Amino acid sequence: MTQHERQLEVECFILACRLLMQSGAETYRAEDTLLRMAASQGYTEAESFVTPTGILFSTGHGHPIKIAQIKTRSIHLDKISRINEVSRKLSSHQITVEEAYRALKEIDRACYFLNQVWQILFSALGCGGFVILFQGTFIDIPSAAIAGGLGYTTLVLFNRMTKAKLFAEFAAAIVVGLVASFAVNTGIGLEANKIIIGAVMPLVPGVAIANAVRDLMAGHLVSGLSKGAEACLTALAIGSGIAVSLSV
Incomplete structure (x- = not known):
């Protein structure tokens, strides 16, 4: 050879x-x-x-x-x-x-992702579905869909401009919280917590958390801990963004 x-x-x-x-x-x-x-x-x-x-x-x-x-x-x-x-x-x-x-x-x-417009659309539709999954009302579906769509759009734009994943997630969570609060204050939505929970689901690091646990179980301690830390930072960014928006 x-x-x-x-x-x-x-x-x-x-x-x-x-x-x-x-x-x-x-x-x-x-x-x-x-x-x-x-x-x-x-x-x-x-x-x-x-x-x-x-x-x-x-x-x-x-x-x-x-x-x-x-x-x-x-x-x-x-x-x-x-x-x-x-x-x-x-x-x-x-x-x-x-x-x-x-x-x-x-x-x-190759690029296996859909066009970003379709990604935003499907994220919005998914957010509306999560409201029902979390025992919300049908009235809150449009608000959650709009909040989720705008939040995901913010994530895409800030990722493109700053290349800082945590900052983009923080900004997206702020947008979700502001839209949910506006919807409830204007009478468009009923339960802000259900709208927010449904709208942040595209931001939640579910796969990262699952991979971190599976790597730890397989004995890859370095990878498991680093992926777990990354997922925790993402969760912290989402929670901080929602807290800031609600306090404002």
Whole structure:
């Protein structure tokens, strides 16, 4: 095997792991995928250390360590499914490393999100549904939908302008609280708490909390604690934004 072929294999393994982490997968899933792909190509002594911000990988004792940085993280469940499909095909020798690498590159370039206008629309509709789920009244559905839609719009705009996730979530929560208070004070809505609870649901870090717990249960203490801390900071930003808006 040439040096180029060996390097391509390592790049393919790390790319799959990095894409999984960037798409919101659990750390143990990403590390298991990385090691399974490596073992399928003969690297049975491969070692890895994966965190939410970086990957350390070596094909075995005495071999150099490859480092990859993870700069962004979001939720792409469809992308996770496609990456797992590629890794399974490679592990079962249905495709070659070159084909797997090309497929992963295509997944990396592809955009699986809907247009942001549709994202805002569906977020608003979901917020209205959550009002009923939390035993609210049908009268509060329009208010929750408007508050949730405006809050998600604020999140998107502030993320684009500041690149500061916590500040964007804080601003979005303020908008949700102000809209809910306005709706109740003008008689459009009845229960501000139900409107607020329904409207903040798109901001709640549910997947991050679930991943943090699953990583802790799998023994990945560093990843579990860091993801849990990130989720707690998001919850703090949401709660602080609602408190500020209600106090105003």
